Amino acid sequence: xxxxxxxxxxxxxxxxxxxxxxxxxxxxxxxxxxxxxxxxxxxxxxxxxxxxxxxxxxxxxxxxxxxxxxxxxxxxxxxxxxxxxxxxxxxxxxxxxxxxxxxxxxxxxxxxxxxxxxxxxxxxxxxxxxxxxx
Numbered sequence: 001x002x003x004x005x006x007x008x009x010x011x012x013x014x015x016x017x018x019x020x021x022x023x024x025x026x027x028x029x030x031x032x033x034x035x036x037x038x039x040x041x042x043x044x045x046x047x048x049x050x051x052x053x054x055x056x057x058x059x060x061x062x063x064x065x066x067x068x069x070x071x072x073x074x075x076x077x078x079x080x081x082x083x084x085x086x087x088x089x090x091x092x093x094x095x096x097x098x099x100x101x102x103x104x105x106x107x108x109x110x111x112x113x114x115x116x117x118x119x120x121x122x123x124x125x126x127x128x129x130x131x132x133x134x
Contacts, residue, residue, distance in 0.1 A: 031058075034131045036113065039124045040072065045116035047085040050131055055107040057134030060099035063115065067126035069094060073116040074129070076101055078109075085112035092118050095127070105133055 036048040052059070063074050075090030093100045105111065113131055 031132050031134045036129045039126050040115055040117060040121060041124050042121040043117050045084065045114055047112050047114045049079055049110060049112045051110055052105040052108050052133050055105055057105055059103050059105040060132040061101040061113055062099045062130045063093055063095045063127065064130050065128040066095040070120045070125060071118065073118045074100055075114045077112055079112045085114040087114060
């Protein structure tokens with residue numbers, strides 16, 4: 001009886017080892033941080049492009065610093081010849097040390113980050129944006 005059970009278990013293990021492996025996309029472990037700086041004029045939008053080399057990883061966008069305490073629009077999306085940056089996610093925020101936009105870059109490719117005046121800037125605003133992606 002024991003021999004019969006052992007043969008069944010051994011057969012199952014051999015069959016599993018011979019089966020076609022399933023493809024699982026590895027999660028990137030080494031983060032890349034892109035830093036963008038610039039000056040935003042009142043009633044304008046600035047965009048910056050970046051590339052994600054492997055999909056399935058974390059994507060964090062942080063408006064890290066501004067030259068004055070003002071709420072600005074911040075978004076992430078895909079580059080577009082018509083729109084500059086076709087935003088997939090956006091919000092109004094002030095600078096901070098914690099990512100304001102977080103998510104997953106489900107595919108690799110070209111992306112963009114945009115900063116824009118939502119009507120609060122009366123003077124040019126210097127800024128720093130960081131984009132961390134894995």
